[in-house]
Amino acid sequence: MSNTLPPAYTITPPNRPLSGRVSPPGSKSITNRALLLAALADGTSRLTGALKSKDTTLMARALRDMGVVVEEPDATTFLVTSTGRLQAPAAPLFLGNAGTATRFLTAAVATIDGTVVVDGDEDMRLRPIRPLVDALRALGINATSPSGCPPVTIQGKGSFGQGRVEIDASLSSQYVSALLMAAPLGSGPIEVALAGKDIGARGYVDLTLAAMRAFGAEVEDREDGSWLVQPTGYRATDFHVEPDASAATYLWGIEALTGGKIDLGIAAETFSQPDAAAQPVLAQFPNMPAVIDGSQMQDAVPTIAVVAAFNNHPVRFVGIANLRVKETDRIRAVANELNRLRPGLAREEGDDLIVNSDPELMNAAHRNAISRIETYHDHRIAMSFALAGLRMGGVTILDPACTGKTYPDYWQMLSALGVELTPAG
Structure with a gap:
């Protein structure tokens, strides 16, 4: 994969469990x-x-x-x-x-x-x-x-x-x-x-x-x-410096959505970073809790929210008001882009985010609709919504280079696991 990233990547669902060894970058x-x-x-x-x-x-x-x-x-x-x-x-x-x-x-x-x-x-x-x-x-x-x-x-x-x-x-x-x-x-x-x-x-x-x-x-x-x-x-x-727990959330999300197994070389419970609390939540997929308090794992919320789109029942995220003053208003950005995947999939309620989960989306790899995901110059929006492309066809991530903020090798990692990434305009 070229070191110069294209304006966008379209992700082809792998239609198989993704497994392998991935070393997350340092925190x-x-x-x-x-x-x-x-x-x-x-x-x-x-x-x-x-x-x-x-x-x-x-x-x-x-x-x-x-x-x-x-x-x-x-x-x-x-x-x-x-x-x-x-x-x-x-x-x-x-x-x-x-x-x-x-x-x-x-x-x-x-x-x-x-x-x-x-x-x-x-x-x-x-x-x-x-x-x-x-x-x-x-x-x-x-x-x-x-x-x-x-x-x-x-x-x-x-x-x-x-x-x-x-x-x-x-x-x-x-x-x-x-x-x-x-x-x-x-x-x-x-x-x-x-x-x-x-x-x-x-x-x-x-x-x-x-x-x-x-x-x-x-x-x-x-x-x-x-x-x-x-x-x-x-x-x-x-x-x-220990590996980045926020980066690890994407790998745990890959496991949840594809049924695969990613060896990170470090157990979730040995991380000292707060976002490691996302692992036991994601491990409950497709029956994640109906209410998730994201106050102490804020950077993991976009990851969990995208995975929640495929959950068996709706999920409400609370304690996340601070996400409005991150690289972008992440509550609004996640809601907007989930609704781009399927209208009505998410909504804001005050500073809470409600994801109206639809397990049928797990079987939508054959669909031809195009979902061009705006990333708002925000690395976490790009990396989180790439996970949706593992199950849904037609997901295109705009400005993939924004992941260089914290995970420069993110797209190389997906490619190494066998995910097909097609450059798009």
């Missing part, structure tokens, strides 16, 4: 955390098993722009050498639509003595960041974001401050992770506390804490929804 979430922490550590860190994708490339480039040496000796390794302090870049940091990199760096660059602008593409400029900016200002950091979204201008003073800060994390746990990772560079202890009880995908904060501790941070996780971080800085270390 995007963990890779970008490890890259930043290595850049904030004094010395050289070796990151193995890492993801090389659009999002992690943008993070690595931004770190290089701030004086960090980031080498790539092979396809899954980063060597990061730093003094433990970032330097003011010569130009605004451009981070595309990489939410982790944008949020994490918005906090981290406050430790620079100088002015930094953190910006992204037109989609990133629609994604909220005001709660993080408000928290930075509460720490005495001069941060401004006129629209409440990027670009953000930060005038750093070389320290992250000290004291207690409250953060509204109802829209994204990434705001909490951003504050926590910068906090060891404070001038004194910093307490990060939730403003209210709501937090998007708490499991990703646990990923952050584990990575911070691996790089020498001292963090106390308190039962009252707060964290106390000591001003220890970070120390360079060797760090291994």
